[in-house]
Amino acid sequence: MKPATDTTHWRQVQHLFDQALEQPGPARAGFIDAASGDSAVVVAVRRLLTIHDEYLSTQDAVPGAALVAQAVHELSRDDRLLPGAEIGSYRIESLLGSGGMGSVFLATRDVDGRPQHVALKVVPLALRDGRLVEQLRRERAILAGLDHPDIARLIDAGELADGRPYFAMEYVDGERITHYCDQHRLTLPARLALFLRVCDAVAYAHRRFVLHRDLKPGNILVDRDGRVRLLDFGIAKATDGVAATDATLDGGFFSPDCAAPEQVAGRTTGVATDIYGLGCLLYELLCGCKPFDFTDQARETVVERILKEDPPPPSRSVARSDGSWTRRGHADATSLAAALRGDLDLIAAKTLRKPPDDRYGSVDALAEDVRNVLGARPIAQRARERGYRLRCFVRRNQAAVGIALLATIVAIAAIGMTVQQSRRAIAARAVAEHERDHARGVVEFLVNAFENAAVFKTRSRDVRASELLQSAARSLGSVPPSDTALTAAVAQTLAQLYIRLDMMDAANEQARLARDAMARTPDASTESRVRQHAVDAELAALESRYRDATGSLDAAAALIAADPAFRDTDAEVRLALIKGHTLRFAGHPAQAIAYLRRSYDALRQRADIPPARLEPVLHMLTRQLSTNGAPDDALVLLETLLATQRKRLPDDDAAVIGTLRSLGQAYYRLRRNDDAIDVLERAIAGFRKNYGDSYSELAYMLEQLGTIYSEIGRAPEGEQLVREALRISLTLNNEKRSTATYYDALALIYRNNYHDYAAAKRFAGLAFAVTPAESRENHAFTSRALAETLIASGDYFEAALFAESALPYMIEACGDCQQVAYLNGDIAYARFRLYDFDGARARLTPEILTTLRVWTRWPHDVRMRAETIARTIGL
Template identity: 35%
Template sequence: MDAQRWQRLSPLLDALLELQEPARSEHLATLRAEDPALADELQRLLTLDADQAEFLLTPIVQIAGSLIPGARLGPYRLERLLGEGGMGQVWLAARADGLYERRVALKLLRPGLADHTLRQRFDRERAILARLAHPFIARLFDAGIDQNDQPYLALEYVEGEPITSYCQSHSLDIPARLDLFRQVCDAVSHAHANLIVHRDLKPSNILVTSSGQVRLLDFGIAKLIDATPARTEQTRTGVRAFTLHYAAPEQIRGEPVTTMTDVYSLGVVLFELLTGGKPYRLNRQTDAAWEEAIVSGEPIRPSQAAAQAAPETTRPYPPARLARALAGDLDNIVLKAIAKCPESRYSSVEALSLDLLRYLRGQPVSARGERFGYRLRKYLQRHRWGLAATASVLLVLLAALGIVTWQAQRALAEAARAQAMQRYVAELFQDAGSAGATPIDLRRLLALGIVRGEHSLARQPLARAELYGVVAQLRLGLGDYREAADLLQRQARLLAALPDAPTGLQLQAATLRGQTQQQLGDPAACVATMQPRYALAHQEEPRLPLPVAAFFNQLGRCRHALGDTTTAQRLYARALDLRQRQQDETGVAETTLDQANLLADTGHTADALATLQRGLARLRQAAGPQHPLAIELLRSSCALERQLDALDAALRDCRSALALAQRLHGSNHRASIDAQRQLAAVLLDQGRLSEAEELFVNATAWLQARLDPHHPDLARAYNSLAIAAWERGETDRALQLQRQAVAGWQRTGTPLQQAAGLFNLAMILHDAGRDRDALAPAQQALVLRQSQRGALSPLGDSQRLLGEILTGLDQPHAAAPLLAAAVRNTEAGYGPRHSHTRRAQIALARLQALNGMPDAPLRLQRLGLPADDNLEQRKAAWLARAYAAEQACTTTPQQARLSLDAILAEMQLALPEGGVVPRTVARLRQRCGAPVKP
């Protein structure tokens, strides 16, 4: 077949292959009526495809200049084909001329095509994209023609999924879907402002990236409004340049398109985004049936479509609930956007977006039903002059009277509340002074304040609700979480009976309740409390930015605690944006801390530490070095530095955090207790076991007095005590404490905390020589860590421990692949020079030495060379040297015993209180034989 003939057949064959019967037969019959020979040839190709599925894999015609991966096109090297149609191809390509590095989506005409109209369309797309510069539109980076006269466009390569698929896979609620859709409206509005109509808006041309931002693609058939009209791009025997299901009636009829054509397509996309389906119900899925429905059919309401939809397409709502949510405003908005007559639609994309914003804010929308409103408008037109004058006077009088009355009522209420609060404060301190010479402490004063407030403010429920919130916040600061929860429960009952309570108070109350529930170890209850207020918070962003930011931040913490890192990241980003706009430096530092914790939990430890250090520097510059939030930033920095083997830096930051907490809050405060526990962990790593254990015991006693027995923070305290006891050689006590930690985390902890508890339990059992008992918890920890994407470092640690246990159980064939994977994952997660990476390399080399691999003992000796003066690195080096001596014990026992004695002497100087590594080396020395005589 000649190339020219194939160029005509290829796009028609592509279109037919995409159709289902009977639509394919109907389209083929239309072609046969105009060109029987063409239709017969297409029929033969379809028959071949049905009989031999592989025939299209071999080119029917070899077109000159065909492209393959690795080929050069201008300054770009092709990597792989992303997609193609009858007329064009899109390749993933990389800059190959050395000027700079960038991966792009390279769009080009199918090699060998010489159609002048297609070349004109390609040139027009380049001109259109050159006009556009918007964050939600895929950017044009470059354009040109290569040496073979092949034009190309280098576009931004977008890794994402269609907007409808993204919303389904992430189970987004209606406000989140509308937020995404309004991003699309912003992009299309930008195109319209540049006199460009897209003409092919559909979900596959609207991708959403992993960060939750849309990218509008494919301006291949877009139209420049100010350009000279091109000849028609569709014939009866041709292929449509637009997608039928999203086409406007005027496109079907071949009439001129305008910006309101894009409004219609956006309306169809919005319908599908909200309901999971299309706005028409057809008996036959054919092109003709679709054209008839679009031109003259009556679309169904979104609420009706939702009620009839399958439950899997309406997530996260059941169909009946979604139908109720869509009924009314959203029904009217969508139907106005897809009106048959362009003049009946929204006048612009901005108008559609503004109506959606009004809906999100709980304001009236412009897309109201026409029946009553239409009759009313007609009546007003007939009597417009007389009614206008009368209505104007009445409106002015009523508005003035309403404003005066409202202001007077509000002023009286505020005055009454202020007087009541003044009396309350005066009476409170009178009662405190009447207690005699005995000083009254803060907790007694707060309890007395509640009793007095309930008496003095009995007729002021709003003032009493505010009082409960203030005292609950003070209780939280003292660590009295149960008392705070009781006060906030009373506040919630009061606010439920006050429908006109200020919005700011409602949001603050929900935020405090969520914070308290999280502190009590119940993030699920926190989400259940706060999520119903999400729409209210979203609505109040412009008026109450700081309370809304605090709300989003706390909801993000609870989502993070439940493992929903994607939603947490989105909530933190919104809180940070609001706080930066208001120049709330303390709030910015708080959200920065939460973002760093999220990064650390997803395996990005170095990035998390850099984020914390930037946040601490910014806080100190804005608020000075004594701000209370600096305690948490320093403590989190200490934890991350400890993970990165930087023990000296970790010790410095932990000591600074503890000193600042004690200076600002005293020793009996939660901030001081947490800083003590963090410092104890660093001291434990440095071998200062007695100091560490004393701090751990104090912190645990404080937490036991205030938290539920199964609280995850108390489980963490038991875990710390268990590791301290294990380092001291108290195996039975360590196992008892570790099992308490595992039980607590399995009831209320996250999967990562559960994995950490099981890992430590298996580690203690393995060190005690109980490898059969250690096997099950080690396997469970590995499974849990495998389920947490992105955290390679703890995954590698679990693989190493399980490999060591299998080595102890004499199962080398099962241990070897685990230890090899541990080396790869610890190196990828921690870095090649980290002590955990070295421990994995040592475990693998030891197994290979036990199996008789000749070069394994030499690798153990090399791993025993000190990398630096870091204590964790030295511990790993001592182990490597000890395992090398273990291998030499059978061939040169006296030299091996001398080597082990030298290692024990070195460790005695560095770790005078002993520890796990000295015990391990001592056991190897004991197995190697009698002491060497001088």
């Protein structure tokens, strides 16, 4: 054995010895071999364990046994830290535990005549090398910057006379989270709720640029009140660039049971490392055992398995968890496995993937998926599965779906009656048409019931979505092939439902079926033909095929104009929304505003259209006004609307959420950032509560709030929100225009906040790659974003090319708005830096210079560049 003066050696011996004592007796030998490749350390630990076991067996009957025990614990004790010793104002009561990063004592002090218990951490005397002392000081500094109810707080700090640092932390009288859950027999939902508290604490630390890197059950306690406490930042890592590198931090002091592959391999750690640790914790909470069983395995085998082997899904590990199902509220292993199979298996698997980039991008994203499971909402990994969203919807809204099922039975009966009467009285065409129209009305009622189902409470029995889908399939199968009008009506209705669920592939398939049926129905009604054009136009507009959308809209308008008897108010409102959307994103904002004003004014005069049905039209109009220089006008309309809505609707109603989103845009354009943040945060919270996190509407709000955060100095939070919006858009796979917008937003954050011009260029390039050919507005803004990045990085020639190519599209997209002046200012500055003073003078006209001086929405440096040019070339 090496001499006691070799502190590095003894530190490793102590750490392994402490860990070995926690293992069951038969498993210690295998654990020691697997945990250390240093034969000298293994020999020393084995000798200490032998002495320790002999001492326990003597029960102090052997003379000198007490001295042996003292020798065993010499590594973690010294005379100045025995019970009764005083450190500053603290009196040591007992040793709570010790490990490679220091010893923790229960200590007390008097505060206003009352004892205060603390957990006192200090470097053991035998291990006081410079690196470990610095590590403890670093842990103390990290804790000083953390203030979260679920993180044990720092109370006091100081140093001993010999220079060793210590700090006093909040003493948590609790038990490790896994033991707590088992002792209290918490059900799966209760365990997941507790896990979310842990996620919240870890996410808070990440927002403060701190990684924990040792997230194991022993470092997460639950007190007697059921509150989580995250402990032990001994090997934590700061991500703000001021701490030491990975190679000098953890020194191998991590637990194999929760160590991420990059830790074991000695590679750089990051947020994904903590996500892996959370995954190990989640795995054990779910099924009662760890992802891997390393009992009696050599170190090389342990490392090999962590680096290369994927653990089985939790549902398959239930069988090896020694009756854990009864502690989770399940009668048998089969029942618990069924509860874990699906979403929870997928979440656990994603947290434990080998490449860090394949795990969740943030703890918040992991937590959101867990919340989605608790709320019966779709998780991100399965958002594109047909029927899966509907199954989640049914689980969330059992009462409403029960009502909808009853309506479906009525609809099937009505369809059956129509079919029967068609067979018996083919000659009575008028009767058959009446029955088909009645059946169409019932189906439309069913769609409306699904759209509004989120406002109901879930109280009745669970009705599976597959029952509804099978019933609908049977009803369609009973329709004779000759009854194409009914087939078209049902397919159009299904297409509308899929569009509202952001399931574009399924919507396109139903639209195709409807078109085929319409082609075989020469005498189709005007209403049916208009609905078909509306479905085709909406799909085209959402997929940025604006020419196709315009063609379908014109065809629908012609049909309505030719039939004075046409009365389908829902179709008219939908057509107005689709046309406003198409005009806006095809690069005609002024026309969009004028059209939406006319449509809104005309439709609200109609007695057959409820005012609430027109609120989406008003939202689209106000968003256009906010974007194109009239946010004050938008604000007046929106505040009036919100006051009206709050008299009849709860704050988390879908209509109120839409108004809050529009208000956020108006406030942002008026530089009322605090108001914008308030309404957007409320809108996002309400949307998540009702609908989950896999919808394009949520992505729009996240990007908007993220942009504001980045402008006010909260760039990491802003980036996280924009990345979540991007994830949603990429998952939907039909939001290419929006995807380009989110890439642009990331380019701005990396350029303006992080000054990472290479990353900004990369994001701008990705935006170009996904921008639809007909989305001229996106082309304008992406080109400008890239031009500004090139200016910031000194590439003035390329900047001028991109900015000048964007100008025609910007003029087309927003007419004579401030955005055009802003882009001209960029071109002028690029030309100025290329010594093309005539080119700069041509762009920086007096009108544009005045606009830049008075327009305060944009950063100060834009105006300063313009002033520099003006002074230099004499404008």
